[in-house]
Amino acid sequence: MLRFSRVTRRLVLVCVACLALMLVAVPLASAAKKITISFWQAGGNPETSALVRQIIKEFEAANPDIQVNFQAIPWAEDPHTKFQAAIVGGTIADVFTVGDPFELVLAAADGLEPLDGYMSQEMKNDFYPQFLERATYKGKIYALPWFGTIRAMFYRKDLLAAAGVPEPTTSWTWEEFVTYAKKLTRDLNGDGIIDQFGFGTSGRYVSQYQPFVRQNGADFVDEDRNVATANDPAVIEAMQFYIDLIRTHKVTPPGITTINLQEIQKMFAEGKVAMFFDCEDTAAMFSREPALAGKFGVGLLPHRKCQAAFAGTDVVVMSKQSKNKEAAWKFIEFFLSPKWMAEYCKLSGFSPARKSLAGHEYFKDPIRQAFAKQLEVGGYFYFKHPKASSFSSAIRAEVQEAMEGKKTVKQAMDDLQKKLEEVLKKP
Amino acid sequence: MKHTTRAPGGNVQAASILGVVRPKRRTRALLFRVGELLESYSMIAPAYMVFLVFIFIPVAWSFYLSLFDYSILSLKHPEFAGLENFAKMFGDSVFRVSVWNTVRYSLGTVPARLVLGLALALLLDQKNLFGKNFLRTVYFLPVVTSMVAASIVWSLVFNASEAGLANQMLKALGFPPKGWLADSKLAMLSVCIMSVWKELGYVMTIFLAGLQGIPLELYEAAAIDGATGWQKIRFITIPLLRPTTFFILVTEVIGSFQVFTQTYVMTGGGPGYSTTTLINLLYTKGFFEFDMGYASALAVTLFLGLLLLSWAMRRAFRAEEIVY
Structure with missing residues (x-):
C-alpha cells in the first residue's frame, strides 16, 4: 500500500478544498452580475x-x-x-x-x-x-x-485677555474691530519692534478681503446685472478700510502681500497674530495641537451694513x-x-x-x-459667473498693488473696473 | 542586419554600366533596400512613438489650438478665431509685463549661474582639495531636491518678519529688514537668488565634466613658459571650455524662459504682476481661467521666441572646431 507522509496528505486535502471552493464560487460569482x-x-x-x-x-x-x-x-x-x-x-x-x-x-x-x-x-x-x-x-x-x-474669525483667547479685548462672540462693528486690532498690536519686549499683530491676512486670497466688501453691501461684480462694480463707492470704502488696516493702522504683520495662508496659521499658533479668518479644517488642526489647547476660539466676523463671511x-x-x-x-x-x-x-x-x-x-x-x-x-458664496476665475486673478493683482501702496485704493479699483469690464465683455 | 556588407546599390550600378541589368534583379535590390529601411525604422519606432504621442502631436496641437477660441471646459468644439488670440496677446499689458519679468529672471539667473558655476567647478577641480567629493555632493544636493519643497523652504528664508533668515542676516550686517517676496521691487531678486542656488550644482557638474576634457599637457607647457594660475585659466581653461559654455548657456537660457514652479509657489506671480512670468501667465490663462486658445498662443509665441534666441546664440557662438 502506498503511504503518504502527513505533509503530502495535508497538501492534497488543501488542494481538494480549494477546488471545491472554486466549484461553488465560480457559478455564484457569474450568477450575480455586478x-x-x-x-x-x-x-x-x-x-x-x-x-x-x-x-x-x-x-x-x-x-x-x-x-x-x-x-x-x-x-x-x-x-x-x-x-x-x-x-x-x-x-x-x-x-x-x-x-x-x-x-x-x-x-x-x-x-x-x-x-x-x-x-x-x-x-x-x-x-x-x-x-x-x-x-x-x-x-x-x-x-x-x-x-x-x-471662514469665521479665529482669535487667541490668551492674547485678547492680556490686551483687555472682549471675545467676538457677537459680531463687532468695523470701528470696534480696528480699535481691538490696534490694542492687540504690541511690542511685548520693549525693543521698539512690534512682535504681536492684531490681524493676520494675505493679499493672495480674494476670500481674505471680499468679506469686507460684502459687509459693506457691495461686491466687485454685480452678477445679476452682469456688470463690474469695482469702483462703486461702497467697494472703494470697504477696500480703503482693509488697506488702512495694513498701511495706516499697521495691525498686520509685514510682508503679507503674497504670503501663504499656512504662514499666517503658523504665526497665529506662535502667538504672533491674534486674529485671522479661516475655516473649519484649520480649527480641527489647531484642536489637535496640545500647545493651543483652550487658547483659541472661533467667533464672528465684524460687520458694517450686514454680516458676511466667505462660504x-x-x-x-x-x-x-x-x-x-x-x-x-x-x-x-x-x-x-x-x-x-x-x-x-x-x-x-x-x-x-x-x-x-x-x-x-x-x-x-x-x-x-x-x-x-x-x-x-x-x-x-463666491461668484457664480463662468469667468469667476478671471475675476480672481484681476482682483488679486490690483489689491496687491494697493497693499503695497503702488496705487491708491481709488486707482486700483478704477483699474480693476476696467479689467473686469473687459473680462465681462468677452463672450 | 546581416547583409549590410553586400552593398547592393553598388552591384546594381556596376551591372547597369555593363548594360546587363535584368529588371528582376533591380526589383530585388530595391526590395532589399526598402526592407533595410523598414528594419531600421522599426528599431527606432518604439522610442519615436513616445516622442510622437507625448511631444510632437501635443506641440502640433497647440499650434493648431492657438488659432481657436477654446475653453477646455465647454465641451463644445473649439471655434476658429484666426489670429485673434495673438492680437489679444500683444494688446495685453499683463503679457508685456510677463515677457519683461521673464527677461529679468533670465538676466538675473543665467550669468550668475555661469560665473558661479565655473568658479565652483574650478575650485572643486583642484587635485589635492580635502573633502572634494563631499563638497561636490553638497553643491549638487539642491539640484536633486524637489522644486516645490525648495520653494517653500525659501519662502520661509525670505519671510518678511524679523524671524526670516534673510532678515536676520541683514540685521547681523546692520541693515533694516526687507519685505523680500512681499515687496514688488525685491520679489524677483529673491526668486532669482533661490533659483541660482537651486541650479548651481548642475552647471558646476557640467563644467567639471568639461574641465576633465582639457589635456593636462597644455597646463604643463604653460607652467614651463611661466604662466600664472590666472593666465592658465584665462588663456587655456576658458577658451577650451567654449563648447561646454555654449551648451550651458543655451540650455540655461531656454530653461530660464520656462521658469514656473518657484514663482507659482513663492509669490503666486505677485505682488501685483511683479513676478508673473510667461509660463505663470500661460498656466493662469489655460488652467485657471480655462482659455486654452489664448494659452496655446502664448506657448507658440514662447516657442518661436526661444527658437530665434537659440539660433542667434548659435550664430554668435559659431562652433569653432577645437584642435588640441
Whole structure:
C-alpha cells in the first residue's frame, strides 16, 4: 500500500478544498452580475479616505449587486483639471466630488446630470437651502453638498485677555474691530519692534478681503446685472478700510502681500497674530495641537451694513456620461445620508449640510457652533459667473498693488473696473 | 542586419554600366533596400512613438489650438478665431509685463549661474582639495531636491518678519529688514537668488565634466613658459571650455524662459504682476481661467521666441572646431 507522509496528505486535502471552493464560487460569482460604478473624490487625505472606503464597504454590503471603485485625487494634484480631461476623454467617473464653484462650471458645460428627478422631497428639504440654491443652474439642481465651510474669525483667547479685548462672540462693528486690532498690536519686549499683530491676512486670497466688501453691501461684480462694480463707492470704502488696516493702522504683520495662508496659521499658533479668518479644517488642526489647547476660539466676523463671511462647499455630482445612473444615485443617497455625513464632518471638522444634523450632540461644541452661526447669519458664496476665475486673478493683482501702496485704493479699483469690464465683455 | 556588407546599390550600378541589368534583379535590390529601411525604422519606432504621442502631436496641437477660441471646459468644439488670440496677446499689458519679468529672471539667473558655476567647478577641480567629493555632493544636493519643497523652504528664508533668515542676516550686517517676496521691487531678486542656488550644482557638474576634457599637457607647457594660475585659466581653461559654455548657456537660457514652479509657489506671480512670468501667465490663462486658445498662443509665441534666441546664440557662438 502506498503511504503518504502527513505533509503530502495535508497538501492534497488543501488542494481538494480549494477546488471545491472554486466549484461553488465560480457559478455564484457569474450568477450575480455586478454593476460597477466608479467614485472619484477631489481632495482627501489618508484619514478621510479610510472613512470613505468604510462608507463604500457598508454601501456594497447593503447593495450586493453594486461595486464601487474609489479613487481620491489630492488637491495638490489638481483634481479639477483631471476631471475636465476625463470628461472630454469620456472616461469620467459615474459619481465624483468637486469643490464649489466647479460644479457650476461643469453644469454650464453640460457635463452633469440634473439631480432633481432622483431626489425625494423629504431629502431635498433636509439640505440647507443656500447650498441647493448655489448648486442650481438654469433652474435645475446639479450637485448636492457633502459638507459646508465658512471662514469665521479665529482669535487667541490668551492674547485678547492680556490686551483687555472682549471675545467676538457677537459680531463687532468695523470701528470696534480696528480699535481691538490696534490694542492687540504690541511690542511685548520693549525693543521698539512690534512682535504681536492684531490681524493676520494675505493679499493672495480674494476670500481674505471680499468679506469686507460684502459687509459693506457691495461686491466687485454685480452678477445679476452682469456688470463690474469695482469702483462703486461702497467697494472703494470697504477696500480703503482693509488697506488702512495694513498701511495706516499697521495691525498686520509685514510682508503679507503674497504670503501663504499656512504662514499666517503658523504665526497665529506662535502667538504672533491674534486674529485671522479661516475655516473649519484649520480649527480641527489647531484642536489637535496640545500647545493651543483652550487658547483659541472661533467667533464672528465684524460687520458694517450686514454680516458676511466667505462660504464654500464640496459637492457630490453625477456625470451625464454615467451608464449606471440608478446605481450611481443609490450611492449618492447612501453617501450623503445623515449618518455618514455626520461621521465625515466629525473627522474633517467641516460643517454638515443637512438640517437633521443641527441638533447632533457632536456639534454642540462652541467652536463648531460658531461656524454654524456664522454660516447662518452671513455665509455668502463666491461668484457664480463662468469667468469667476478671471475675476480672481484681476482682483488679486490690483489689491496687491494697493497693499503695497503702488496705487491708491481709488486707482486700483478704477483699474480693476476696467479689467473686469473687459473680462465681462468677452463672450 | 546581416547583409549590410553586400552593398547592393553598388552591384546594381556596376551591372547597369555593363548594360546587363535584368529588371528582376533591380526589383530585388530595391526590395532589399526598402526592407533595410523598414528594419531600421522599426528599431527606432518604439522610442519615436513616445516622442510622437507625448511631444510632437501635443506641440502640433497647440499650434493648431492657438488659432481657436477654446475653453477646455465647454465641451463644445473649439471655434476658429484666426489670429485673434495673438492680437489679444500683444494688446495685453499683463503679457508685456510677463515677457519683461521673464527677461529679468533670465538676466538675473543665467550669468550668475555661469560665473558661479565655473568658479565652483574650478575650485572643486583642484587635485589635492580635502573633502572634494563631499563638497561636490553638497553643491549638487539642491539640484536633486524637489522644486516645490525648495520653494517653500525659501519662502520661509525670505519671510518678511524679523524671524526670516534673510532678515536676520541683514540685521547681523546692520541693515533694516526687507519685505523680500512681499515687496514688488525685491520679489524677483529673491526668486532669482533661490533659483541660482537651486541650479548651481548642475552647471558646476557640467563644467567639471568639461574641465576633465582639457589635456593636462597644455597646463604643463604653460607652467614651463611661466604662466600664472590666472593666465592658465584665462588663456587655456576658458577658451577650451567654449563648447561646454555654449551648451550651458543655451540650455540655461531656454530653461530660464520656462521658469514656473518657484514663482507659482513663492509669490503666486505677485505682488501685483511683479513676478508673473510667461509660463505663470500661460498656466493662469489655460488652467485657471480655462482659455486654452489664448494659452496655446502664448506657448507658440514662447516657442518661436526661444527658437530665434537659440539660433542667434548659435550664430554668435559659431562652433569653432577645437584642435588640441
